[in-house]
Amino acid sequence: MKPNQRLIVALDFSSMGEVEQLVEHLGGSVNYYKVGMELYFSVGNRVLHYLQQQNKQVFLDLKLHDIPNTVARSLKSLTGLGAAMLNVHAFGGPAMLKAAAEAVAGEAERLRMEKPKLIAVTVLTSMDQTEWSSIGQTAELSGQVVNFARLAQAAGIDGVVASPQEAALIREACGNDFLIVTPGIRPQGSERNDQSRVATPHGALAAGASHLVIGRPVTAAADPRQAAERILAEMEGE
Numbered sequence: 001m002k003p004n005q006r007l008i009v010a011l012d013f014s015s016m017g018e019v020e021q022l023v024e025h026l027g028g029s030v031n032y033y034k035v036g037m038e039l040y041f042s043v044g045n046r047v048l049h050y051l052q053q054q055n056k057q058v059f060l061d062l063k064l065h066d067i068p069n070t071v072a073r074s075l076k077s078l079t080g081l082g083a084a085m086l087n088v089h090a091f092g093g094p095a096m097l098k099a100a101a102e103a104v105a106g107e108a109e110r111l112r113m114e115k116p117k118l119i120a121v122t123v124l125t126s127m128d129q130t131e132w133s134s135i136g137q138t139a140e141l142s143g144q145v146v147n148f149a150r151l152a153q154a155a156g157i158d159g160v161v162a163s164p165q166e167a168a169l170i171r172e173a174c175g176n177d178f179l180i181v182t183p184g185i186r187p188q189g190s191e192r193n194d195q196s197r198v199a200t201p202h203g204a205l206a207a208g209a210s211h212l213v214i215g216r217p218v219t220a221a222a223d224p225r226q227a228a229e230r231i232l233a234e235m236e237g238e
């Protein structure tokens with residue numbers, strides 16, 4: 001069976017021991033992992049080296065959000081680490097997004113390496129319309145997600161992180177080559193936890209997601225391998 005490159009399992013842990021235990025347990029069924037702030041701040045580049053040795057692809061999810069110069073210079077440092085995907089917050093605005101895209105492309109060219117994909121986080125999947133309004137936003141949340149996706153694409157960014165509930169609108173607005181990476185994935189019957197805008201794996205793919213980011217439905221399952229294989233079967237049936 002061809003390895004699945006569309007399922008990204010989130011390694012939301014704080015130690016190498018937990019990472020090694022899960023990656024060994026999941027074996028060849030999972031080929032793509034997300035390293036987020038908790039893990040990277042705890043163990044640093046050790047986890048990237050480990051995943052590279054295991055021939056796994058890495059989404060290094062550090063969600064940069066700062067002025068254009070700072071984000072561009074930070075991304076230069078991150079580009080050479082060998083992750084397949086990096087991200088920034090779309091809230092940084094068009095100038096920051098453009099500087100970010102140029103920094104990654106320029107550094108990858110300088111290092112003669114394949115350019116990591118750079119994607120922009122739109123509106124966090126934990127937020128619902130009420131919370132969105134509570135921070136003073138008057139536009140409809142889904143409309144703003146699509147607006148961010150358009151701005152990111154115009155700035156030369158490869159795709160967005162959004163909820164599966166906006167995936168169809170983004171696909172329509174940004175075309176087939178644009179990456180749509182969707183967390184907020186919850187298989188039938190699983191806990192929502194702190195996620196608000198959710199869908200099933202099948203629902204997310206049917207709406208046009210290119211990649212699914214899944215954490216607790218796999219990592220907190222009694223049998224993570226069985227949980228991952230069920231999700232993969234649901235994805236392959238798509």
Ligand SMILES: O=C(O)c1cc(=O)[nH]c(=O)n1[C@@H]1O[C@H](COP(=O)(O)O)[C@@H](O)[C@H]1O
Nearest residue numbers: 010061123124125161183184213214215216
């Ligand atoms: O950038 C992300 O990956 C991200 C963006 C977002 O809007 N929502 C979101 O949940 N995430 C990440 O996706 C993962 C979801 O994990 P679970 O809720 O456990 O499936 C976490 O590691 C989050 O940091």
